[in-house]
Amino acid sequence: MIRLYYILKLIARGLRLRPWGSVLTLVACWFALCQLSLVLSAVDLADRASTLPATSGAMVTYLKEGTPQKRIAELEQTLRSRTEISRIQFVSPEHGLEKMRKWLGPGSPLVEDVDPQILPQAFEITLHRDHADRAAQIALELSRLPGVNDVRFRRGLIGSIAGSFTQIVIGASVVGAIVMICLALVIFLSIRVGIVSRKQEIEVMKMLGANAPFIYAPYIIEGAIYGLIGSAAALSTTSMALHYMQVGYPALQTLIRPFAVHQVAGVIFFACFCSITGAMLAIQRSIDV
Numbered sequence: 001m002i003r004l005y006y007i008l009k010l011i012a013r014g015l016r017l018r019p020w021g022s023v024l025t026l027v028a029c030w031f032a033l034c035q036l037s038l039v040l041s042a043v044d045l046a047d048r049a050s051t052l053p054a055t056s057g058a059m060v061t062y063l064k065e066g067t068p069q070k071r072i073a074e075l076e077q078t079l080r081s082r083t084e085i086s087r088i089q090f091v092s093p094e095h096g097l098e099k100m101r102k103w104l105g106p107g108s109p110l111v112e113d114v115d116p117q118i119l120p121q122a123f124e125i126t127l128h129r130d131h132a133d134r135a136a137q138i139a140l141e142l143s144r145l146p147g148v149n150d151v152r153f154r155r156g157l158i159g160s161i162a163g164s165f166t167q168i169v170i171g172a173s174v175v176g177a178i179v180m181i182c183l184a185l186v187i188f189l190s191i192r193v194g195i196v197s198r199k200q201e202i203e204v205m206k207m208l209g210a211n212a213p214f215i216y217a218p219y220i221i222e223g224a225i226y227g228l229i230g231s232a233a234a235l236s237t238t239s240m241a242l243h244y245m246q247v248g249y250p251a252l253q254t255l256i257r258p259f260a261v262h263q264v265a266g267v268i269f270f271a272c273f274c275s276i277t278g279a280m281l282a283i284q285r286s287i288d289v
Contacts, residue, residue: 018194025190029230030237032183033271037238039172039179040263045255046168059139059153060091061123067147072121075147079123084138087126093119120149130166180274187223187278188285194219195286216283223279227271235259235267 061079063072072090079088091099093116125142127135139151195202205215239259246256259267 018197021190021193025186025226026230028186029183029226029271029275030233032179032186033230033234033267034237036176036179036270037234037259037267038241039175040259040267041238041242041256042168043172044257044263059125059127059135059142059151061125061142061148062150062152063121063123064147064149065120067121071147075145076123078145079125079142084127084131084134085125086128087124089124091122091124093117093121096120096122180270183227183271183274184278184281187226187275188282190226191219191223191279191282192285194222195282212287219283220276220279223275224272227273227275228268230275231268231271234271235264 063075067075076088076090079085096119097116127138131138135153139153142148143151202215242256242258
């Protein structure tokens with residue numbers, strides 16, 4: 001208990017000696033961790049977009065009028081054999097009219113007296129996320145199949161996000177690695193400056209018989225505190241930004257969701273890991289010198 005009291009006292013003394021340096025370090029941590037939080041949000045948004053049936057390379061294959069059941073069964077088997085397709089659903093004219101009534105409302109005059117027989121038979125198709133960016137090419141190939149009259153698909157903003165899932169993950173991995181390196185470097189420089197500024201005090205403590213864990217533990221704890229406070233501030237800021245996007249952009253309401261527990265734990269873990277790593281490198285550098 002006494003040892004912990006002195007460690008906390010040394011941390012407080014170090015923060016008083018360089019208050020602006022501590023503030024700038026904390027701001028740098030906050031900014032870096034905001035980037036990491038936004039990267040996680042971007043990956044989560046792309047993942048949700050790629051799993052929505054209406055956006056993940058979704059297309060409708062309309063059949064020619066009078067297509068026999070045997071040909072429909074052969075066409076369904078052909079579609080299911082394609083590796084790019086993850087989901088297939090046959091839509092009869094009656095089912096198609098029922099879906100139109102749900103979309104337009106049961107009391108809509110547009111579908112009140114519609115005969116389902118005038119609607120075409122169709123297949124609703126959803127592509128795998130890895131092939132969503134090839135929707136145009138796949139639609140062209142499907143339109144050439146016997147019995148197919150037309151193939152339509154819709155992309156838009158959400159569809160574009162879904163089709164770019166792989167690129168988003170790769171970019172997020174690169175940005176995340178850069179953020180982690182920068183965070184460790186910021187903590188390294190801050191702790192290094194603190195150690196150098198108290199070099200004489202450290203030498204006196206060594207002469208009095210203090211061991212290395214007692215001398216350098218405050219710097220490791222200080223680095224962990226930077227990581228904890230920075231991650232908490234970054235998660236709060238990012239959550240507010242995502243909430244603003246939800247309110248301002250209704251099209252993204254189904255995609256944007258609050259941080260899950262594992263995402264919060266991941267940001268805090270990596271923040272503390274990078275901060276402690278940077279502090280330990282600064283301590284090792286001081287010992288080597």
